[in-house]
Amino acid sequence: MxxxxxxxxxxxxxxxxxxxxxxxxxxxxxxxxxxxxxxxxxxTPQLIADAAIKAIKSGKTSFYTPASGLPQLKEAIAERIKKDYGVIYPIDQISVTNGAKMALYVLMQALVDPGVEVLLPRPSWVSYKQQVLLAGGKPVIVETGDDFKITTDGLDDAVNHNTKVLVINSPQNPTGTIYSKEELEAIGNWAVLHNVILIADDIYGKLVYNQNQFYSLVQINDRIAASTILVNGVSKAYSMTGWRIGYVAGAPELISKVNSILSHTTGNPATVSQYAAIAALESDQSxxxxxxxxxxxxxxxxxxxxxxxxxxxxxxxxxxxxxxxxxxxxxxxxxxxxxxxxxxxxxxxxxxxxxxxxxxxxxxxxxxxxxxxxxxxxxxxxxxxxxxxxxxxxxxxxxxxxxxxx
Ligand SMILES: Cc1ncc(COP(=O)(O)O)c(C=O)c1O
Structure with a gap:
């Protein structure tokens, strides 16, 4: 073969x-x-599991949902983003995916053509590079300093006219590093200046320790938020890795392309998992x-x-x-x-x-x-x-x- x-x-x-x-x-x-x-x-916390069981018993989980997720779940996501970040996304700017991994994969499919370069910090999560390659793009490594963070100097070295996307993951897998507000502002302004799309992978955003502060790129200012695609999910914060629910939030035209790709690939994420995710996001977060x-x-x-x-x-x-x-x-x-x-x-x-x-x-x-x-x-x-x-x-x-x- x-x-x-x-x-x-x-x-x-x-x-x-x-x-x-x-x-x-x-x-x-x-x-x-x-x-x-x-x-x-x-x-997974009991209240989330109970919501899933209730949804199964009601018969609702027998059926397809829209490929990009239940409107009710998108509303819960929008509300959570508003509470956590103070940023508003209408639900046509949100798409639900099979985990954040699929969110990132579908974004690479939607944004990257052969020859297009995607900037990835060294070190970074294992799947980014493979997902860029699967889209036919070229992963370009941005070196980090002793603190495992990229700076605009490193970005200047890596950028060229083929550069289209930069992925920022904070808190970062595998180092646990968090970018400060000032560092995000510098990186965000750099991206705006160079017309580079930012992907903010915030999957560990709720797991922050010892009085450290986490900010998302979408919180820094409107210009940076407009250049940023937000990726998150319920896997890590709610102990829901097996349920496979992630999401993308971004410009309506991007989300419409993402939704088209999802409609031919995964279809909707498991309906029962979507009901569980609603309970997770709407819970008191204790x-x-x-x-x-x-x-x-x-x-x-x-x-x-x-x-x-x-x-x-x-x-x-x-x-x-x-x-x-x-x-x-x-x-x-x-x-x-x-x-x-x-x-x-x-x-x-x-x-x-x-x-x-x-x-x-x-x-x-x-x-x-x-x-x-x-x-x-x-x-x-x-x-x-x-x-x-x-x-x-x-x-x-x-x-x-x-x-x-x-
Ligand atoms: C940095 C990062 N992004 C995204 C993911 C994907 O998470 P999931 O697909 O479980 O939502 C992971 C999982 O290990 C991760 O470490």
Whole structure:
């Protein structure tokens, strides 16, 4: 069978792959701790599940909805955006998708032609690059500074007459970095000046810790908001990854194109999930706050422990999302492996802890560790990784070789 160039070139999602391997090992009875997956460990709050059950019992969920989602859900989304951001989107400017992942995919399909360049920060989430390639476009990497953030200098280096889109994800996967209001203003003004469309992936916007402040690009000013397409969803904040509800908010003409593509691809997201999402968005958000606090506690507990793992170095404390992204170049040297990918494999096979290779996010030499799991599992995982690294340290001490391992 001969496959399309598209299919030949697409890389499987590294995060999904590592997680599947970990799950397969768990099924075989191996006690693996999975820090590879980007999903909260909490079950969906009861009030959301109850709304879904009620919708099923009423018979409403047996049927198709408009491909772009129920008007009632779009209203709930518009109301949530208004409450959270103070920005108003009429419902013809909103489209509901099968997760934020599909929202981003359909946007690339709607905006990108062959030769069109899309600016992506390094590091950034695994799927952006593949989605640009699937649309025939060219992903162009914008280098970040020590704080993992892009600046207008980096953007100046990357822009040319083919540049059309810039993706900003704050809080950022895999680093947990949050852009300040001033930084967003500078990036937004740059985009307006260069006629570049901004995609604001705000999927972690409610998961912000330790008094840090999150702003969306759409909140900065009207000109920047007009150049920005907002992407969000219920997966991370409401512990609803399995329900697959995301959304896009943007100009009516864009949404109309998005809707046409959706009408030929996914059709509507599962009707039952849409009713669940209405309950999530219209709820008093106290469940979100409870889960946010749990993540914050995990971050504050785990961060100092990960810092002490031999060969692991954290550049800065994450401010949001639920990932740590340590530089493991010293650990690679210490363990005598060739790459972060090899270190990831050995951690899984020998220490039974699943993490993701930083290379998947454009940064080999780093690992992504999710802390969206129980404190108990997190402590055990860190103990296992520490023990795994210590064996090399001990060998070096007995061999008399010194190494910098902070
Ligand atoms: C940065 C980022 N954007 C979008 C998504 C997609 O989320 P979902 O499709 O579950 O809504 C993820 C999920 O891992 C993510 O990390």
């Amino acid at each position: 001969k496959f399309s160039d598209r299919a030949m070139n697409v890389e499987p999602s590294a995060t999904v792959k590592v997680s599947n391997t970990a799950k397969a090992m768990i099924r075989k009875g191996i006690d693996v701790i999975n820090l590879g997956i980007g999903e909260p460990d909490f079950t 469940e979100v706050e409870t889960m946010r606090q749990a993540f914050e506690q995990r971050l504050n507990t785990i961060y100092p422990l990960v810092e002490k793992i031999p060969g692991f170095k954290l550049r800065a404390k994450p401010e949001g999302a639920f990932y740590l992204f340590p530089d493991v170049s010293a650990a690679i040297q210490l363990a005598g492996v060739q790459s972060s990918g090899e270190l990831v494999d050995r951690l899984l096979q020998e220490a039974h802890v699943a993490v993701v290779d930083g290379a998947a996010f454009g940064m080999p030499g780093y690992l992504r560790m999710s802390y969206a799991t129980s404190l108990e599992d997190l402590s055990t995982a860190v103990e296992r990784i520490t023990a795994f690294m210590n064996q090399f340290l001990e060998k070096q001490v007995s061999g008399g070789i010194g190494i910098e391992t902070d």
